[in-house]
Amino acid sequence: MTFQVTVQPSGHQFSCEADETILSAAIRAGVGLPYGCKNGACGSCKGKVVSGSVQHKAHQQRALPPEEEAAGYSLFCCATASTDLVIEAREVAGSSDYPIKKMPSRVTTLEKVAPDVMVLTLQLPASERLRYRAGQYIEFLLRDGKRRSYSMASAPEDGGPVTLHIRHLPGGLFTDQVFTTMKERDILRFEGPLGTFFLRDDSDKPxxxxxxxxxxxxxxxxxxxxxxxxxxxxxxxxxxxxxxxxxxxxxxxxxxxxxxxxxxxxxxxxxxxxxxxxxxxxxxxxxxxxxxxxxxxxxxxxxxxxxxxxxxxxxxxxxxxxxxxxxxxxxxxxxxxxxxx
The missing domain is CATH 3.40.50.80 (Nucleotide-binding domain of ferredoxin-NADP reductase (FNR) module)
Structure with a gap:
């Protein structure tokens, strides 16, 4: 079943399948709803359901306390539509300017800069350039279907390798690999750019x-x-x-x-x-x-x-x-x- 979602105050509309989150549908349609973690933890995607109803998947209560949910607020990254919806959300201009792509990359360097921090440098295919805004992140696509997110520490103007700063979490599925078995020339797949955390260039405020x-x-x-x-x-x-x-x-x-x-x-x-x-x-x-x-x-x-x-x-x-x-x-x-x- 497909539902129609209307965003206020912009008036933008997009379709949302019954089994996909409102945020996923918005990203697919190029509608710039704000978001960060995409897993119900950070609260960046919070907005209000003006009309219609949603169902929430698991999320952290600090991101959406029960009293806010009762007042009609929703985390769009973990909410699915039960009816047609009208939602209220502040859209982020420019967040959908660059296409989200799945790409291979090759590990070129691994530099341990602190006891628990590794700087990982990735070389991208010569035929493709990752276009993104400073502050955005990528998600590594792991073999078991899981994903791990890391912000890019290099400016997009560099046009060369992408660098990431990875903190070791003992027992972590991906970070244990980075700090123990990963080596130069390993191939990693990722998807990006993602997120609406980036500099707003239209302001001159400090x-x-x-x-x-x-x-x-x-x-x-x-x-x-x-x-x-x-x-x-x-x-x-x-x-x-x-x-x-x-x-x-x-x-x-x-x-x-x-x-x-x-x-x-x-x-x-x-x-x-x-x-x-x-x-x-x-x-x-x-x-x-x-x-x-x-x-x-x-x-x-x-x-x-x-x-x-x-x-x-x-x-x-x-x-x-x-x-x-x-x-x-x-x-x-x-x-x-x-x-x-």
Whole structure:
């Protein structure tokens, strides 16, 4: 059975099969609904069902609390239509400009940059170029049908190999392979580009980039994209880790700060040990932003990393610093362990 979905306020319409999610149908139709994880964990795709009814597959309650679901809100990445629908969602301009493709790639380098972080470089076929927006991600297609998502850490203007920053999760189906058996010249298949987390180029507002751990990867791509575009927008990068080695490209960030007059860098460590001899900022990284920028009303924020950091930042920036809700853009990194919870 096929249902018709109408999006307000744009008026865009698309068809949705009974066995596919509303988000999948929208992507297939080229309608730019916002999304991130596609598995009911991050909440990026949340919108309101104005009329009609949906059924939700498994999802995390923090992404859609029961009271919000009762009020008519839905996670479109895990909702299927039971009737024709009218939904309310803020569409993302430009999110469907580049085709989503399945492509082979060859591993060219594996560089361990921290005890638990590997930089993986992929060479794409000479006959194909992956067109994407800085901040988007790809999904590796594993042999058992499972998928694993990683943001691209290289700017699209590079036009060469794609780099990814992969954190080792012991017992992880894919990351164990990356850190143990994967070798140069291995072939990996992926699908992309995916996601609506990317720089909005139609604004001149100062940019706050907020990262925890490997959430730095898509923000690195955004900075390099802005450098390539010769953007003069002020950029402040706050990068948080538990210990100094978690900021595995600290030297690169300090070089940006030295070379770019519009760029500032604030590293923040939450659990330094005495042997680290850490002399910089300490505590939660989003609280460092609030201490430095108590008024965010004229800023855009791009946050990427652990869900608890992203959730805390959005709540506090909007409630306490005056950040407009629509100027907070996020990509919460969710793992299989997060989903299992």
């Amino acid at each position: 940019v706050v980039l907020l990262a925890s751990g490997t959430g730095f990867a898509p923000l690195k791509a955004i900075v390099e994209h802005m450098i390539s575009e010769k953007s003069t927008r002020p950029i402040t990068l706050y990068w948080g880790g538990r210990r100094p080695h978690d900021l595995y490209m600290d030297g690169l960030c300090r070089q940006w700060a030295a070379d770019l007059p519009q760029f500032s860098y604030v590293p923040v460590i939450s659990n330094a040990l005495p042997e680290d001899q850490w002399q910089g900022r300490s505590g939660f990284v989003h609280q460092a932003v609030m201490a430095d920028l108590p008024d965010l009303s004229q800023h855009q924020v791009y946050a990427c990393g652990a869900p608890v950091m992203v959730d805390s930042a959005k709540r506090d920036f909007v409630a306490q610093c005056g950040l407009p809700d629509e100027e907070f853009y996020a990509d919460a990194f969710t793992t299989e362990a997060d989903l299992a919870k």
